[in-house]
Amino acid sequence: MSLRGHHIATTAVVQTARFLVVRFGRILCALPSQGVRGVLTPAEAGTGSQITFVGITYQDIDLASRLGVTLDPANPDMRVVLYTNGQTNGAMRVEAVIGMIEVERGECRPLPSHFQHEERTWISGTTMCKDELVLILTPEWVLGELGEVVAASTGPRSLSAS
Amino acid sequence: MLRAAQKQDQAVSAKRAWNVVVFSVGGKKLAARTEDVGGVAAWVDPLPVPSRTPFVTAMLKRDKDVMPVYDLGGRLSRHPEGDTLLCLVARHVDGPMAICIDGVIPSLHNVDVAHILPSKRLDLETLGSFSDEGQDIEIVALQRLGRNRQDHVGS
Numbered sequence: 001m002s003l004r005g006h007h008i009a010t011t012a013v014v015q016t017a018r019f020l021v022v023r024f025g026r027i028l029c030a031l032p033s034q035g036v037r038g039v040l041t042p043a044e045a046g047t048g049s050q051i052t053f054v055g056i057t058y059q060d061i062d063l064a065s066r067l068g069v070t071l072d073p074a075n076p077d078m079r080v081v082l083y084t085n086g087q088t089n090g091a092m093r094v095e096a097v098i099g100m101i102e103v104e105r106g107e108c109r110p111l112p113s114h115f116q117h118e119e120r121t122w123i124s125g126t127t128m129c130k131d132e133l134v135l136i137l138t139p140e141w142v143l144g145e146l147g148e149v150v151a152a153s154t155g156p157r158s159l160s161a162s
Numbered sequence: 163m164l165r166a167a168q169k170q171d172q173a174v175s176a177k178r179a180w181n182v183v184v185f186s187v188g189g190k191k192l193a194a195r196t197e198d199v200g201g202v203a204a205w206v207d208p209l210p211v212p213s214r215t216p217f218v219t220a221m222l223k224r225d226k227d228v229m230p231v232y233d234l235g236g237r238l239s240r241h242p243e244g245d246t247l248l249c250l251v252a253r254h255v256d257g258p259m260a261i262c263i264d265g266v267i268p269s270l271h272n273v274d275v276a277h278i279l280p281s282k283r284l285d286l287e288t289l290g291s292f293s294d295e296g297q298d299i300e301i302v303a304l305q306r307l308g309r310n311r312q313d314h315v316g317s
Contacts, residue, residue, distance in 0.1 A: 113256045114254065115218055135211060
């Protein structure tokens with residue numbers, strides 16, 4: 001309390017990051033929220049190779065196959081996420097949208113240095129969502145600007161578990 | 163004086179023997195120096211990660227730690243065996259790393275350095291091998307796993 005009886009408020013500046021968390025099979029991915037332009041149902045998105053939404057055209061992106069996941073078209077939770085980095089616009093089908101999360105920067109960890117190859121440019125790090133590990137994807141890789149295609153492989157037991 | 167000499171003898175004998183953890187992957191017995199092992203716990207399903215780093219294609223969460231998974235079974239072309247697999251935490255130079263091993267509880271062994279032979283295999287980072295019950299057991303260099311180098315006994 002100050003001399004005049006006012007409370008002195010101190011505001012701690014905590015840097016946060018916002019992500020849209022989506023699911024591909026057992027893989028949870030976080031997309032930086034600033035690039036999200038919309039989430040549509042498959043019926044709203046249609047079946048073409050591109051989607052026009054609010055006057056902007058989004059090219060179809062098969063992120064699921066790059067993650068080694070086959071999506072079930074009959075899955076009622078499937079959504080189409082419209083995403084952009086300002087240069088490239090993409091529409092990606094995801095198994096489910098988990099939701100938007102806001103985490104402190106300190107809760108975003110870099111990819112462990114054991115990962116030594118191109119994946120370091122694909123994945124900027126990890127964070128947690130509902131106590132589950134989430135991969136933070138780089139928008140450029142998501143949008144196919146890096147020209148890299150690889151399928152995620154699975155560990156010894158994960159094959160049988162998926 | 164006597165006590166000092168005893169301590170010296172103990173130090174010398176300690177250098178003459180290695181404490182190793184013997185575990186198995188797909189039925190193949192392997193060993194690691196105890197100081198290279200961070201612990202053993204129940205295996206949990208890892209999160210697959212798109213990766214081009216050989217045998218590092220997943221991560222898992224253990225308590226508050228997130229660590230990469232090294233697919234030692236894949237490297238040895240073996241599948242870990244057992245109803246409940248185990249997770250061996252390797253103290254790798256780049257940080258802790260999880261390895262899926264068979265469900266058989268690892269055992270501790272004390273191996274005389276004189277019985278440790280330089281490894282002949284070049285496809286796995288090892289510190290040497292020793293024989294136990296007629297079976298050759300490679301001592302995996304967990305600290306350097308994935309770095310594809312060979313060291314010899316002597317340190």
